[in-house]
Amino acid sequence: MASVTLALSKGRIFEETLPLLDAAGIRPAEDPETSRKLILGTNRADLRLILVRAADVPTYVQYGAADLGVAGRDLLVEQGGQGLYQPLDLGIARCRMVVAVPDGFDYAAAVKQGARLRVATKYIATAREHFAAKGMHVDLIKLYGSMELAPLVGLADAIVDLVDTGGTLKANRLKAVEEILAVSSRLIVNPASLKLKRATLAPLIEALAKASARAAHG
Numbered sequence: 082m083a084s085v086t087l088a089l090s091k092g093r094i095f096e097e098t099l100p101l102l103d104a105a106g107i108r109p110a111e112d113p114e115t116s117r118k119l120i121l122g123t124n125r126a127d128l129r130l131i132l133v134r135a136a137d138v139p140t141y142v143q144y145g146a147a148d149l150g151v152a153g154r155d156l157l158v159e160q161g162g163q164g165l166y167q168p169l170d171l172g173i174a175r176c177r178m179v180v181a182v183p184d185g186f187d188y189a190a191a192v193k194q195g196a197r198l199r200v201a202t203k204y205i206a207t208a209r210e211h212f213a214a215k216g217m218h219v220d221l222i223k224l225y226g227s228m229e230l231a232p233l234v235g236l237a238d239a240i241v242d243l244v245d246t247g248g249t250l251k252a253n254r255l256k257a258v259e260e261i262l263a264v265s266s267r268l269i270v271n272p273a274s275l276k277l278k279r280a281t282l283a284p285l286i287e288a289l290a291k292a293s294a295r296a297a298h299g
């Protein structure tokens with residue numbers, strides 16, 4: 082049997098993928114939150130997990146260093162997803178990518194007046210496309226995290242960021258004014274791996290499809 086590597090990121094992706102793996106009969110040998118290992122064995126001799134930063138999952142799969150992985154649609158849209166087969170929406174780690182502004186800011190009026198807004202985000206390509214489609218001129222500022230802070234300290238007028246419960250926006254007196262994308266995590270597969278290791282990968286993809294469908298209806 083060909084041996085297969087699955088790339089996951091720590092935190093919500095790992096936590097929400099775990100029950101799907103479990104339903105497919107796969108259990109990691111260790112808990113990544115307590116182990117410092119970056120390669121985890123599983124109860125299956127032909128399957129191992131690697132732990133990488135969320136934004137790096139597509140890269141590992143593109144280059145075939147991992148045969149498959151789990152990545153948010155936000156990252157796949159932002160990075161283009163070239164050279165990746167995306168057979169499955171796992172329906173996990175759901176959120177929305179939105180434009181958000183300070184509570185008191187009249188976004189609709191600013192748009193109407195053709196104001197040139199400064200927008201801070203880690204999703205530069207997606208944001209550029211969104212505002213271009215609306216015919217808006219914006220200055221984009223690249224950040225790597227904590228986007229919610231930018232409008233509070235005068236770095237930007239608006240942000241493009243992910244929202245789940247809305248708690249973070251609320252705590253920072255921001256409001257969502259536009260939705261750009263509905264986000265959930267996808268299974269991504271290296272196309273060459275799928276050809277070469279189909280006997281192992283096809284049943285695994287099938288099992289994960291069943292598990293995620295069951296989770297969606299349960």
Ligand code: PRT
Binds near residue numbers: 155
């Ligand atoms: O955290 P790290 O810097 O290591 O990397 P990362 O932020 O890229 O990874 P991680 O694990 O936080 O996110 C991985 C993936 O989870 C993302 O690419 C999304 O596809 C998905 N996801 C789902 C989310 C959220 N929900 C989410 N709420 N990613 C981030 N958030 C953040 C959001 O950016 C905001 O700061 O949570 C905050 C908002 O949450 P609420 O509930 O307060 O609205």
Ligand code: MG
């Ligand atoms: Mg994070």
